[in-house]
Amino acid sequence: MLDPRRQLAELVRLLEESGHLFAADPAPITESLRHSSLGTEERLLRRAELADRDGRLADALQRNRQGVFWLWVVAATALFSAAFSATFVLMDEKGLNFFLILAGVLGTNTVMLAVWLAATVFLRVKTLLPVSSPSTWLRGRDSINQAVLRLYADEWRKPAVRWRIGAASHSLWLCTLAGMLVCILLLLTVRQYTFNWESTLLDNGALVQTVAALAKLPAALGFPVPDDAAVLQGRLNGNAAHARAWSGLLIGSILCYGILPRLAAWAACTLLLRRAAETLPLDKPYYQNIIRQWQSAITDADKGGEPAPAPLPDITADNGAAKWAVTLETEWPDKGWYKNVLGQDWLDQGCADSRDAAAALRERLAAQPVRLLIGIRAHTVPDRGILRQTAALAAAAQGGAIVQLLQQDTADKQVSDGLEALLPQWHAALNSLNLPWLDPPHAAQKQRACASQER
Incomplete structure (x- = not known):
C-alpha cells in the first residue's frame, strides 16, 4: 500500500539487507544528507532515489506497475466483451420476459455484491493466506526481481490489501455491467422489442406491487416506467405501446x-485504501541505524593503520558555486557516472584528455567559483602526471574539488584485477594532496560487506 517513492525506499532496504551492490554507494549519500533540512522520512526517500543512480530499481517497480495495469486492462476488456456477447444472446428474441432479462443481467452481480458486503461487515481479516502471496507463484531470476517479489509479498499480507482487492474487483464488475448496458442500449435502439412477464405463484396484485417498488428509484431519476395497467396487460403478452x-x-x-x-x-474501497496508506516503517532496525547515523556526531574510527580519506567538504551548504564534473585522460564508458554523486546535481564538462584541454578547463575554473568532481580510473597506477593534473585542477576550483575513483562494472574480471592493491595507493596519493575522495561504488560496498562479515 505504498506510493512509488516509498516502494523504492523499501526496495532499497530489502536489497541492502541482502548485500546488493547499488549503482551509487549509499554510505556517502547517507552522510551527504546528514545536515539536510528535510524531514526524516523525506531524507530516507531521497537517499533511496540517489542510491538508484541508474534508475534500474525505479524502472523495475514501474514495469511491475505497468504490468499490473495492463493485466487489468486485458481482464476488463475481456469481461466487457463477454458481458456484451452474453447480453446479445440473451436478447436474441423479439418478445422478452422482463424478469428473466433483469435476473440474467443483475442476478450474479447482486449476489456477489451482497457476499462482499457481508464479508466486509462480519469478517475481520487481519492477513491473507500465505498461498495467496505472489511469492508463492512467481520467482525472480535476479536479486532485484526477488526483492520486488518480497516487497509485494509483504504488502500483500497487510490488512489494507482487502481494500485494494475490493477496488479491483468492483472495477471489473463495473466493466461487466457496462458491457451489458451498452449492448442493451444498442439493441433497444436498433430493434423493436416487446416485454412480458410470467408467474405461476404470484398473482397480478403482487407483481404490480413488485414492479412499483422496483420502479421507484428509476422513476426518481427520470426513466419511464410501466404503470399498473401496463403491468397487468404485460402478463403473457407483449405490447409494443408499453415497450x-x-x-x-x-x-x-x-x-x-x-x-x-x-x-x-x-469509491468506498478507494477511500479506505487512501486512508490506510502507510508511511515508511521507521521502527525497523535498518531505518533506525540510518537515523542514528544522522543524529550522532562524526568521530574518527580506528582503521587499523589504514589511510583514511580526507573529510568531505560541506556540500549541503549552497555557496553559489557551480558544480562541474570532468574525467581525466579518456572518457568514461558510463556517461552518467557523475549523476547524484553525494546527492548533488553535477554538470558534465566532458573529458580533459590533453594538456590543452586541461589548460582550457583551468582557465574556465578561474573565471567563476566552481566545485569540481574529478573522475579518475581506479584501475590505473597513480603516476606523477595524473596526480599533477589532478592537483592543478583542484587548485583552480574555487569551490573545492572531490575525486571520484571509477571502476567499470562489467563481467570482464580483468577490469578489476589488482584493484584491491591499487585503491590503497590512490588513497595515500590523494591524501598527500589533501583531496577528498570517494571509492568506486561497488568496491566501497564490497569492502563494507567484507568488514561486516569479519566482525
Whole structure:
C-alpha cells in the first residue's frame, strides 16, 4: 500500500539487507544528507532515489506497475466483451420476459455484491493466506526481481490489501455491467422489442406491487416506467405501446441496482485504501541505524593503520558555486557516472584528455567559483602526471574539488584485477594532496560487506 517513492525506499532496504551492490554507494549519500533540512522520512526517500543512480530499481517497480495495469486492462476488456456477447444472446428474441432479462443481467452481480458486503461487515481479516502471496507463484531470476517479489509479498499480507482487492474487483464488475448496458442500449435502439412477464405463484396484485417498488428509484431519476395497467396487460403478452416504459425500467434498474451500488462500493474501497496508506516503517532496525547515523556526531574510527580519506567538504551548504564534473585522460564508458554523486546535481564538462584541454578547463575554473568532481580510473597506477593534473585542477576550483575513483562494472574480471592493491595507493596519493575522495561504488560496498562479515 505504498506510493512509488516509498516502494523504492523499501526496495532499497530489502536489497541492502541482502548485500546488493547499488549503482551509487549509499554510505556517502547517507552522510551527504546528514545536515539536510528535510524531514526524516523525506531524507530516507531521497537517499533511496540517489542510491538508484541508474534508475534500474525505479524502472523495475514501474514495469511491475505497468504490468499490473495492463493485466487489468486485458481482464476488463475481456469481461466487457463477454458481458456484451452474453447480453446479445440473451436478447436474441423479439418478445422478452422482463424478469428473466433483469435476473440474467443483475442476478450474479447482486449476489456477489451482497457476499462482499457481508464479508466486509462480519469478517475481520487481519492477513491473507500465505498461498495467496505472489511469492508463492512467481520467482525472480535476479536479486532485484526477488526483492520486488518480497516487497509485494509483504504488502500483500497487510490488512489494507482487502481494500485494494475490493477496488479491483468492483472495477471489473463495473466493466461487466457496462458491457451489458451498452449492448442493451444498442439493441433497444436498433430493434423493436416487446416485454412480458410470467408467474405461476404470484398473482397480478403482487407483481404490480413488485414492479412499483422496483420502479421507484428509476422513476426518481427520470426513466419511464410501466404503470399498473401496463403491468397487468404485460402478463403473457407483449405490447409494443408499453415497450418504451419497460425498456426504461430495465435501463434504470441496471443503473440504480447494478452500476451505482458497485460504483459506491468501489469509491468506498478507494477511500479506505487512501486512508490506510502507510508511511515508511521507521521502527525497523535498518531505518533506525540510518537515523542514528544522522543524529550522532562524526568521530574518527580506528582503521587499523589504514589511510583514511580526507573529510568531505560541506556540500549541503549552497555557496553559489557551480558544480562541474570532468574525467581525466579518456572518457568514461558510463556517461552518467557523475549523476547524484553525494546527492548533488553535477554538470558534465566532458573529458580533459590533453594538456590543452586541461589548460582550457583551468582557465574556465578561474573565471567563476566552481566545485569540481574529478573522475579518475581506479584501475590505473597513480603516476606523477595524473596526480599533477589532478592537483592543478583542484587548485583552480574555487569551490573545492572531490575525486571520484571509477571502476567499470562489467563481467570482464580483468577490469578489476589488482584493484584491491591499487585503491590503497590512490588513497595515500590523494591524501598527500589533501583531496577528498570517494571509492568506486561497488568496491566501497564490497569492502563494507567484507568488514561486516569479519566482525
